[in-house]
Amino acid sequence: MDINIEEIREKLTKYNQSHLLDFLSEITDDKKEQLLKQLSDIDYEKINNLYNNLKNFTIPIDEIIEPLDYYIKDDFTDSEKNQLSEIGDKILMQNTYAIVTMAGGQGTRLGHNGPKGTFELNLYPEKKSLFEILAIKIQEANEKYSINIPWYIMTSEENNYETISFFNEKNYFGLNKDNVFFFTQNKLPLVSFNGDMLLAEPYRVHEVSNGNGDIFESLLKNGLIENMKNRGIKWIFISGIDNILADISDPLFLGLTINNNTQIGSKTIFKQNAYSQDWVFCKKNNKPSMLGYERITEEITNAKKDDKYLYREINILCHIFSIDALEKCAHVELPYHMAAKKNIYINDEGMKIFPNKPNSYKFEKFIFDSFKFFDNITLLRVNPEEEFAPIKNPEGVYSPMTATKLYIKQQNNE
Numbered sequence: 001m002d003i004n005i006e007e008i009r010e011k012l013t014k015y016n017q018s019h020l021l022d023f024l025s026e027i028t029d030d031k032k033e034q035l036l037k038q039l040s041d042i043d044y045e046k047i048n049n050l051y052n053n054l055k056n057f058t059i060p061i062d063e064i065i066e067p068l069d070y071y072i073k074d075d076f077t078d079s080e081k082n083q084l085s086e087i088g089d090k091i092l093m094q095n096t097y098a099i100v101t102m103a104g105g106q107g108t109r110l111g112h113n114g115p116k117g118t119f120e121l122n123l124y125p126e127k128k129s130l131f132e133i134l135a136i137k138i139q140e141a142n143e144k145y146s147i148n149i150p151w152y153i154m155t156s157e158e159n160n161y162e163t164i165s166f167f168n169e170k171n172y173f174g175l176n177k178d179n180v181f182f183f184t185q186n187k188l189p190l191v192s193f194n195g196d197m198l199l200a201e202p203y204r205v206h207e208v209s210n211g212n213g214d215i216f217e218s219l220l221k222n223g224l225i226e227n228m229k230n231r232g233i234k235w236i237f238i239s240g241i242d243n244i245l246a247d248i249s250d251p252l253f254l255g256l257t258i259n260n261n262t263q264i265g266s267k268t269i270f271k272q273n274a275y276s277q278d279w280v281f282c283k284k285n286n287k288p289s290m291l292g293y294e295r296i297t298e299e300i301t302n303a304k305k306d307d308k309y310l311y312r313e314i315n316i317l318c319h320i321f322s323i324d325a326l327e328k329c330a331h332v333e334l335p336y337h338m339a340a341k342k343n344i345y346i347n348d349e350g351m352k353i354f355p356n357k358p359n360s361y362k363f364e365k366f367i368f369d370s371f372k373f374f375d376n377i378t379l380l381r382v383n384p385e386e387e388f389a390p391i392k393n394p395e396g397v398y399s400p401m402t403a404t405k406l407y408i409k410q411q412n413n414e
């Protein structure tokens, strides 16, 4: 092995991460090799800077915050709906539409053992996984428009193998294998609240996916933007794996984005609870952006014009990007955020600890940070009962139970 352990030791000492070698004498030679290889690949300077900068992050005071226009789906007349849908239908019929599903998250809140997409809902009398629910929607769109929508699924190094095995086991849910692509996003080490990198095993640093904003770079790196272009794809729908009501081929949303002459579009829901911690859409320095809850004052949350709230649109991770917009985002640098999450770790005594509350920071890029690279975005407010049932928590809000109820209600209404 061509790895100089003294060099590694020196680096670890410099960045206060020497504890990562605490169990070196207790592990087998092949595990030792694995750990040293991983340690020599980590960019300590980057992690150190991210931790220090984000820990001391202060909100820029000179940003100009303004409201962002939005449409309300229910406000369109039938004739308007038809006109917009016709525009979207055309794109779909031409088979120039693709779907990207972000399934690289850890699902730490849900705590399911395996990729979140393999989580099964009890949809009486049968069970369906989140991947299957999406696959059925794609199959339905394929039949409706006589097309073959390519489906690009973002995984992480942690869950890529299991995700692909699941698709094989389920025979791709009847979809044509040639139209389903998996790509793995990048990863970064987790750190404790003090900045110490965590071990997932005595022989492995705990590295996890670096946020859904890595989607652009990862698509590019895996040759999939090229793949889309070769297939003549013009518009791409992007959503998370866990919203089982996401309308993955909504011609009205697509038509509205095109008609509005914007390269990107996003669905929103109304923020009912003015004081919840949800972020809202806004303009920052004249560019589309999101406003963090710590910046949403009483005045902002209650601001209205012509009876319409100005800052109450919540992002539900349902986006449309043109192929040019997608490619542009793959060449810009998105900032990192630091999120507190629950993650297993090996303690000083070599014991694996399963914390019951957040104990570590994950460094994440967010897809919404790409919006500021555009002059405008088309926002369409939809009804959450119809289009938003995410599965985040084992119980309570946004849980399998709440999502199942809405899903069954929707199925029965159709």
Ligand code: UTP
Binding pocket: 102, 103, 104, 105, 106, 107, 108, 109, 110, 116, 154, 185, 209, 210, 211, 212, 239, 240, 241, 242, 317, 341, 364, 392
């Ligand atoms: P969340 O931020 O809700 O994270 O992701 P999560 O992993 O599902 O759950 P928690 O926070 O750990 O409990 C929103 C969407 O973005 C994807 C997720 O898979 C989900 O579809 N995502 C998130 C990624 O693809 N990669 C990431 O690194 C993070």
